[in-house]
Amino acid sequence: MKEPLAYMRKAQGSWEKRILKSLNSMCTELGIPLAQKRPVSEQKELLNKWNEMGTDEPDLSLFRPVYAPKDFLEVLMNLRNPNYENGEQPSFRNHLGLIQVPLKVKDIPELKEDFSELGLNIGQLGIDDSAQVPPEFFENEHVRVGQKVLAEQDSAAAQQYVRQGCPTALRADLWALILNISNQPEDILYYEQLKSNVIQHNLLVDSLIYKDVKLTASNDDYYFVFEDYLYQVLLCFSRDTSVLEHFTYSSATPPKSYIRGKLGMEEYAVFYPPNGVIPFHGFSMYVAPLCFLYHEPSKLYQIFREMYVRFFFRLHSISSHPSGIVSLCLLFETLLQTHLPQLFYHLREIGAQPLRISFKWMVRAFSGYLATDQLLLLWDRILGYNSLEILAVLAAAVFAFRAVNLMEVTSLAAAEAVLADLSTLKVMPLLQIFLFATVT
């Protein structure tokens, strides 16, 4: 089911119109067509340089990202249910945070039950594999079980297994097992076909992808080495029409475009880009962590595509789904308000609404903010629990961890500075303490 609530459908529709208008205006301004066929010489050149597209330095100064997460946050802040009493006076009806829609979110007792495998008395990778703990206690046995799960090729068992974390050596295969990716010859052939589509046609979206990679992943200490892989995956992703299938369960609708001169005629309508997904600032960070696990482009591509149509699409579309970004934001704000009321009130008073800081973490699923090994441990749990709620819980846990420093700041900029660097954080202890060891 796409989206039961009418006002959310409407909000998503108007957001999509805005994005499309922005894209079209950039297109008219720069005088570049949305799509055109490459001349043969250019095709040959691109084919030769396929594995080192990062060395290309096209002039991207005139391009700008279609939107950034903070623009999306503005839209979510203005989301209102017309049937809800949104009075101006503060009352029990108004939420104290930025999100004002009354969605059902879980509280800590419910989260404790859902994430029971993260409990204090259950072994976790990320905690019980540290140098001080002898491996006989947990790690050796856990690796042995993982190897057995792989040998049995049991996808459901793998999903249950990764809730306690994945050993680094087994992670690539376990994720492929959970996502049902086997890299058959047909899949490799499909990827090669997408590659030939990239070579033959040039899309405006390609320049947006180039710009995004140059702005984000290339500047990141951990991910700049994978720049070429990112182009190989994202350029093919834009042309993959099988991604259109996920629109049956997403609240979004793919944008339509018309062949030149045939505006409004349905026979000449195509989806643009072919996969219906317009990349925004930071989109390439969804792919970057996967490059640590998979080195073969076609397998990397399939893993990314599957992760996108299962999880990541919910992070940039407006819906009432429990894993949708609106619910995640509300869950974060509710957790913070319930369990750190003084901190929440203080931040609100100084004009530093906590969601303004944590929104970008959640939209990117913490990619680029955490250290890579910690990020992969977090994404293990996303796959294991098949839900993105853990992102909101981690965001609240980070605030809880830095609460003492945050209580002393007096402005939004100072609060941002306290939370600017998350690269030293250990994800699993934070989650465990917040869920299971905080006195309420």
Place this chain on the structure above:
Amino acid sequence: MSGAAGPGPPVGPGRSPLPCAPRPAAALQLSGGTEPARPGVAVIDLRFPRGAAADVQEIVFKNFYTAFLSVRVQRPGPSGSRRWVTCLRDLCLMPCPHTEQGAQDYFSLHRHQMLCDMDQVTAVRFILRQPSPVWLHFTIEELQIFPAGQKSPQKDFPSWLSQLTPPEQPASLHGELPDPEKVSTEVQQMWVLTEVIRARQAAARIGRFDVSPTTPLAGLQPRRITGGASWRGYS
């Protein structure tokens, strides 16, 4: 009172709802109140045109922020006069009335979920409750009532497709249960027979299954198997 128009409710093939004109939801009002209160209870009354009575099979509607639903129907009572009977009591449509869960979902109520029989119904009353004060309006929309006995197949199926083998009917036991008295007397007779036979068991063999060692079994003639055995010798 009106919610945004979404996609229509799913209607099965060959089904058409009964014609009826539901009046808009009327909120419960206490007499003598100075300003209109929001009591959180509303009633939708529905009568079939020209006083017709119908057998109700299914009620389909789209919720709009109603938390609990009760349904009463007016049917002929034992004495002949019509009485109101509750057929559904406090069905929970929104598990958490302050939040959006279930607020705009489609629901379907089938006759076998009801507390009473749904035959010869002349009027239906929907009692809507929304205890949470945060919602401005609540009602149910796209109300459709489907009568019983509408299972017509789709008209545009090709004829060969509709000639499916009929599903196996399990042996119907209704009305054809054998009389237990009769069965028990027959079983008793058979038991008596076995007892009699056992008592009179003779030592002599019946001789029915004895095989003479020299008589070959009919149809099988053993042949010597030579090299390059072929099975032609055995019929």
